[in-house]
Amino acid sequence: MSFRFPSLPERFAALRGPWTLRVALAAVVFGTAGYVFRDALLGTPVATAVVARGDIVQTVVASGRVMTPQRMSVGAVSTDRVVRIPVEEGQDVKRGAVLVVLDDADERAAVAQARAAVAQAEARIRQIGEVALPGARQAFAQAQANLVLAQQQFDRAQNLKAKGFVSAAALDDAKRNLDVAQSQLESARLSVGSYGPAGSDYLVAQTALAQARAAVEAAQARLDQSIIRAPVDGTLIGRNVEPGDVVQPGKALMVLAPAGETQIVVQIDEKNLSQLRLGQSALGSADAYPHERFSAELAYINPGIDALRGSVEVKLRIPKPPAYLRQDMTASIDIEVGRHANVIVIPSGAVFDATSAKPWVLAIDGRRAVKRPVTLGLKGSGSVEVVNGLAAGDTVVAAAGAGVLPGQRVRAEAEAGGGP
DSSP states (O other), X not given: OOOOOOOHHHHHHHHHHHHHHHHHHHHHHHHHHHHHHHHHHHOEEEOEEEOEEEEEEEEEEEEEEEEOSOOEEEEOSSOEEEEEOOOOTTOEEOTTOEEEEEOOHHHHHHHXXXXXXXXXXXXXXXXXXXXXXXXXXXXXXXXXXXXXXXXXXXXXXXXXXXXXXSOHHHHHHHHHHHHHHHHHHHHHHHHHHHHSTTSHHHHHHHHHHHHHHHHHHHHHHHHHTTEEEOSSSEEEEEEOOOXXXXXXXXXXXXXXXXXXXXXXXXXXXXXXXXGOOTTOEEEEEETTSTTOOEEEEEEEEOSSOBTTTTEEEXXXXXXXXXXXXXXXXXXXXXXXXXXXXXXXXXXXXXXXSTTSSSOEEEEEETTEEEEEEOEEXXXXXXXXXXXXXXXXXXXXXXXXXXXXXXXXXXXXXXXHHHOO
């Protein structure tokens, strides 16, 4: 067995692996110590925000549905067969537009019969004025003449009886003729009065004419009901009838959404009730068109609270509804409940205990994070107003959950990138 000393290159090769490892470990140790030393000396890098002035808007956000103030169910008032439907579901219609046409043969016959009765009653009144009344007046004049003659004959018979020239029977006949003439005159007088404008026959004829005209109006109304028309301007959002159907009174044939004021009805959490006021402006968007925005105005706040949901019903008026809005569309609404201009504003995430009675922030004082109580104002989207506790130009830790403690040395991330 022979023994050989390793050559010089072999000795260096044997030392190279452990030596490289030792150098690498030393670099890691010194590097880590450098970072620890730098953080201890300069502070932990944190995201910061510079306090500045700006405008802030606080809103209450809710979701609801588009609706008109009311819906109308359109139906028939008689049992008839549908002949024609000249409109389609979803169509915009004007007041008075024909929606459904029913079979009107019976109604037309009833109108014709009622008009014939009117003509008959009018003819009766003409007959009274042209024949009956003049005849009664002639009979009255004749009765007057007969009465004068009967009176003369009675007076003559009475004189002759006193002289003994005629018998008592002749005087009785003259008296009877006088009584008959007086009765005929009274009857003729009553006939003239009855056929006159205030008489009973004339009033009966006038009443018959009024009844006949009323029957025409009733028959015409039934005929008009055979054509179902739109009561107001609006949009047909429902149709439950087809030509040939036999409709019944009280059955809804169509549903009409009246044109006019379009509203959004939403449920607002009752905790926001104190912030709501009539007339507040809002911005809305339909879920089907999320990138389209339209203006709205708070028009109604329900005086009652929904106990099950803990909410209050609110209605918002849409002065200029966009064409794409449809009945019952789901829509989101942002109600502006507060707006302040040129105030101190910081990111919402910079505030610790924001919902408590004593919110605070970590302000950067030199290179340390210092706890500073603040008084908050309006709360906007991603930002909050600071009423007291900060001034423009101050720097605060931007994220309350960054793990920074009061009194800890920190440095802004911008300084971490370019500082020593």
